[in-house]
Amino acid sequence: MENWTFFMAFVRKEFYHIFRDKMSMLILLVMPVLMLVLFGYALNTEVKNSKLAVYDPSQDEATRAIVEKLQVNNYFVLSRMLKSPEEVDKAFKSGEVAMVVVFSEHFYESLAHGGKAQIQLIADGTDPNTANTITTYASTIVNNYQQELLKTGAIPYQIQPELKLLYNPSMTAAYNFVPGVMGMIILLICAMMTSVSIAREKENGTMEVLLVSPMKPIYVILSKAVPYFFLSIVNLVTILCMSVFVMGVPVAGSLFWLIALSLLYIFVSLALGLLISSVVNTQMAAMLISAMGLMMPVMLLSGMLFPVENMPIALRALSDIVPARWYIMAVRKIMIKGLSVGSILTELAVLGTMLIVLITVSLRNFKIRLE
Amino acid sequence: MAIRYLIEKEFKQFGRNPFLSKFVFIFPLIMLSILPLAANFEVKDLNLSVIDNNHTSYSSRLIQKIAASRYFHLTDVSANYRQAMKSIEQDKADIILEIPANFEKDLVREKFARVMISANAVNGMKGGLGSAYLAGILAEYNAEIRQELLPSSVSSTQAGVEVTKLFRYNPLLEYKYMMVPAIMVMLLTMICGFLPAFNIVSEKEAGTIEQMNVTPVSKFSLILSKLIPYWVIGFIVLNICFGVAWLIYDLWPKGSLLTIYLFASVFVLAFSGLGLIISNYARTLQQAMFMVFFIVITFIFLSGLYTPVDNMPQWARYISDISPLKYFVRVMRLVYLKGSSTVDLIQPFLALCGFATVFNVWAVLSYRKSQ
Numbered sequence: 001m002e003n004w005t006f007f008m009a010f011v012r013k014e015f016y017h018i019f020r021d022k023m024s025m026l027i028l029l030v031m032p033v034l035m036l037v038l039f040g041y042a043l044n045t046e047v048k049n050s051k052l053a054v055y056d057p058s059q060d061e062a063t064r065a066i067v068e069k070l071q072v073n074n075y076f077v078l079s080r081m082l083k084s085p086e087e088v089d090k091a092f093k094s095g096e097v098a099m100v101v102v103f104s105e106h107f108y109e110s111l112a113h114g115g116k117a118q119i120q121l122i123a124d125g126t127d128p129n130t131a132n133t134i135t136t137y138a139s140t141i142v143n144n145y146q147q148e149l150l151k152t153g154a155i156p157y158q159i160q161p162e163l164k165l166l167y168n169p170s171m172t173a174a175y176n177f178v179p180g181v182m183g184m185i186i187l188l189i190c191a192m193m194t195s196v197s198i199a200r201e202k203e204n205g206t207m208e209v210l211l212v213s214p215m216k217p218i219y220v221i222l223s224k225a226v227p228y229f230f231l232s233i234v235n236l237v238t239i240l241c242m243s244v245f246v247m248g249v250p251v252a253g254s255l256f257w258l259i260a261l262s263l264l265y266i267f268v269s270l271a272l273g274l275l276i277s278s279v280v281n282t283q284m285a286a287m288l289i290s291a292m293g294l295m296m297p298v299m300l301l302s303g304m305l306f307p308v309e310n311m312p313i314a315l316r317a318l319s320d321i322v323p324a325r326w327y328i329m330a331v332r333k334i335m336i337k338g339l340s341v342g343s344i345l346t347e348l349a350v351l352g353t354m355l356i357v358l359i360t361v362s363l364r365n366f367k368i369r370l371e
Numbered sequence: 372m373a374i375r376y377l378i379e380k381e382f383k384q385f386g387r388n389p390f391l392s393k394f395v396f397i398f399p400l401i402m403l404s405i406l407p408l409a410a411n412f413e414v415k416d417l418n419l420s421v422i423d424n425n426h427t428s429y430s431s432r433l434i435q436k437i438a439a440s441r442y443f444h445l446t447d448v449s450a451n452y453r454q455a456m457k458s459i460e461q462d463k464a465d466i467i468l469e470i471p472a473n474f475e476k477d478l479v480r481e482k483f484a485r486v487m488i489s490a491n492a493v494n495g496m497k498g499g500l501g502s503a504y505l506a507g508i509l510a511e512y513n514a515e516i517r518q519e520l521l522p523s524s525v526s527s528t529q530a531g532v533e534v535t536k537l538f539r540y541n542p543l544l545e546y547k548y549m550m551v552p553a554i555m556v557m558l559l560t561m562i563c564g565f566l567p568a569f570n571i572v573s574e575k576e577a578g579t580i581e582q583m584n585v586t587p588v589s590k591f592s593l594i595l596s597k598l599i600p601y602w603v604i605g606f607i608v609l610n611i612c613f614g615v616a617w618l619i620y621d622l623w624p625k626g627s628l629l630t631i632y633l634f635a636s637v638f639v640l641a642f643s644g645l646g647l648i649i650s651n652y653a654r655t656l657q658q659a660m661f662m663v664f665f666i667v668i669t670f671i672f673l674s675g676l677y678t679p680v681d682n683m684p685q686w687a688r689y690i691s692d693i694s695p696l697k698y699f700v701r702v703m704r705l706v707y708l709k710g711s712s713t714v715d716l717i718q719p720f721l722a723l724c725g726f727a728t729v730f731n732v733w734a735v736l737s738y739r740k741s742q
Binding site: 143156293318319 | 388390391394398402405406408409410411412413415416459460461462478482483484485486487488489490491492493494495496497498499500502503505506509512513516517520521532533534535536537538539540541542544545546548549557561565569573653654655656657658660661662664665668669671672673677678679681682683684687690691701704705708709710711712715716
C-alpha cells in the first residue's frame with residue numbers, strides 16, 4: 001500500500017515534468033498528426049504527371065494524335081518537343097524528363113500503306129518503378145490508338161479477363177502507407193520520449209536522488225514510462241481519427257482488436273526506449289540511437305515502404321527483429337483487409353515475446369548504483 | 372584570429388565525446404552497406420493461386436504459360452474461391468486466377484470466354500501491376516489460340532506500330548542504383564542536421580554558452596566556428612559513402628567527383644545552418660531533438676528520396692520545394708548515374724546556394740548573446 005502511494009507520487013512527478021515543458025508537449029502531441037497527414041498523402045507510388053519529351057521527325061496526323069492521347073489522362077505532361085536526337089541525352093542529364101518518345105520518319109505514311117512504323121520509348125531507368133510503369137502505360141495507349149485506327153470489329157475467340165481488386169478497389173496508396181506511417185510514428189516517438197527523459201535524469205544527476213529513495217529501482221524506472229504511455233494513447237486516438245476521417249482509410253475489421261494490438265505495440269516501443277536509456281548516459285546518445293539508429297531500419301526494413309518479400313534473405317531475417325514490421329503487417333490485416341483476430345495471432349505472439357525480452361534485458365541492464 | 376581557437380575548441384569537444392566520434396564513422400558504414408538492398412519496389416515473383424474449374428488442355432496450357440513467365444510463382448491450385456481467398460488472407464497468394472467450368476466450351480463454340488482475376492490491392496501498385504501482367508500473359512495466350520483456331524488468311528493482318536522500350540542508364544532496372552546515392556544524402560542530412568541542432572542548445576543546458584557570450588567574439592565568427600566542424604565531418608561521411616558504394620555496389624560516380632564535392636559542400640552548409648537555427652530557438656535539448664527530428668523526417672519523405680515528387684499532391688510539392696534535400700537527392704542521382712555536369716545542374720545549384728545563404732544569415736541573426 002505504501003509502495004503504491006510512493007509509486008503514484010513518482011508518476012505525478014513525471015507528469016509535472018511533461019506539463020512544465022509546454023513546447024515539448026505540444027511537439028509530441030502535434031507532430032504525430034502532422035506526420036500522418038503529410039506522409040499519408042505524399043507517399044505515393046502511383047505514377048502521375050511524368051514529364052515527357054517528344055522527338056517527332058514525321059509531324060503527321062498519326063504522331064500528333066498519339067502525342068495528344070498520351071496527354072489525355074494525368075499520367076504524362078508534355079514538357080517539350082526535341083528538335084534533334086542529340087537533345088535526348090541533354091534532356092535526361094538535366095533531370096527534366098522521365099521519358100522520351102521517339103517516332104520513326106514518315107510515320108503515318110508507312111502505317112497507312114500496311115507497313116511498319118516504329119516508336120521508341122526511352123525511359124530514365126534510374127527510377128525503375130516509374131520507368132517500368134510509364135513505358136507500360138505508353139505502350140498500352142499506342143496499342144489502343146492502333147486498334148482504333150485499324151477499326152477492327154469484333155475479334156473472334158476472345159478471352160476477356162474480369163478484374164477484381166480486393167480490399168482497395170481504387171488502388172489508393174494511403175491504404176498501404178497509413179498503417180506503415182502509424183507503425184513508424186508510434187515506435188519512434190515512444191522510444192524517443194522514454195529514452196531521452198531517463199537519460200536526462202542521468203545527465204543532470206537527479207537519477208541518483210531517485211535511486212536512493214525507498215522505492216525499488218524497477219518502480220522508479222516504470223514510473224517514468226507511465227506518463228508517456230498516456231501520452232501515446234492520446235496520440236493513438238488522434239492518429240486513428242485522422243486516418244479514418246481525414247485520410248479516408250476506414251477500419252474494416254474490429255476496432256477493439258486494432259486498439260488492443262496498438263496498445264501492445266506502444267508497450268513494446270516504450271520498452272525499447274527503456275532499453276536504450278539503460279545503455280546510454282547522455283541525452284545526445286539516447287537521441288542519436290532512438291531517432292537516427294531506429295529511423296532508418298524502421299523506414300526501410302519494416303515493410304512500411306518496401307515490401308519485405310522483395311528483400312534478400314539475410315535482410316528478411318533482420319526485418320524479423322524490427323517490431324514495426326509485425327505491427328504494420330497486423331494493422332494491414334485488421335484495418336485494411338478486415339480479417340478477424342485469428343489471423344494476427346502470430347504477430348501478437350511475436351510482439352508479446354519482444355515485450356518480455358525487452359523489459360527483462362533493460363531491467364537487468366539498469367545499473368542501480370551509479371559510479 | 373580568435374576563430375582558429377574556437378574551431379579548435381569545437382573539434383576537441385567533439386573528440387572528447389567517445390560515443391559521438393565513433394558514431395559518425397560507424398553509422399554511415401553500417402547503414403549504407405545494408406539498407407539499399409532492402410529498398411526495392413519491384414513487382415515480381417507474385418504468388419498466384421489458380422482455381423481451375425475447367426480441367427481441359429486449354430486451361431492447363433494457360434496455367435503452364437503463366438507459371439513459365441518470370442513474374443509469377445504458382446503457389447497453389449485451390450479447389451474453390453473460398454480456399455483461394457484463405458491464401459490471400461494469409462498473404463500466401465497475391466493474386467487469384469479463376470477459370471470457369473465452361474471455359475473451353477465458351478471459347479471454342481461461343482468464341483468468347485471469361486476468366487476472373489482477383490488481386491490483393493492493399494498495396495495498390497502491386498495489385499495493379501500484377502493484374503496488368505497477368506492480363507498481358509492472357510492476351511498472348513489469346514493470340515496464340517486465335518491463330519490456331521482461325522484460318523490463316525484472316526489472322527495475317529498484323530501490320531502496325533512497333534513499340535520498343537529502352538531503359539537508359541539502368542537497363543536492368545536495378546533498384547539499388549537508385550537508392551545508393553539517395554541513402555548517402557539521407558545519412559549526410561541526419562548527421563549534419565542532428566549534430567548542429569544539439570550543439571548550441573547543449574551548451575545552453577550546460578551553462579557554458581554564457582562564458583562564450585561574455586567574450587568579445589562576434590556572433591558571426593561564433594556561428595562560423597560551429598559550422599566548420601560539421602562541414603569537415605560531412606566530407607568524411609561523404610568519402611566513407613563513396614568507398615562503401617564502390618566496394619559493395621560497384622558504383623562509382625559517372626560524373627565528376629568534384630561536382631559532388633561542390634554540391635555537398637553547399638548542401639552541408641545549408642543543412643547545418645538549419646540545425647543551428649533550431650538550436651538557437653530551442654530552450655532545452657529535448658525540444659531541439661524533437662524539432663529537428665520532425666523537420667528531418669518531413670524533408671526526407673517529401674524530397675523524392677523514396678517516392679517521386681511528381682506523384683505527390685500539389686501542396687506537398689510546394690513543401691518539397693523548400694527542402695534542400697529535394698535538390699541534392701536529384702543532383703546525386705544525376706551525377707552518380709547519368710554523369711551530369713555542373714552546367715546541367717545550374718538550377719539546383721542556385722537553389723542550394725539560396726538555402727545556404729538564408730539559413731546561415733538567419734542562424735547568425737537569431738543568435739542572442741544576451742537574453
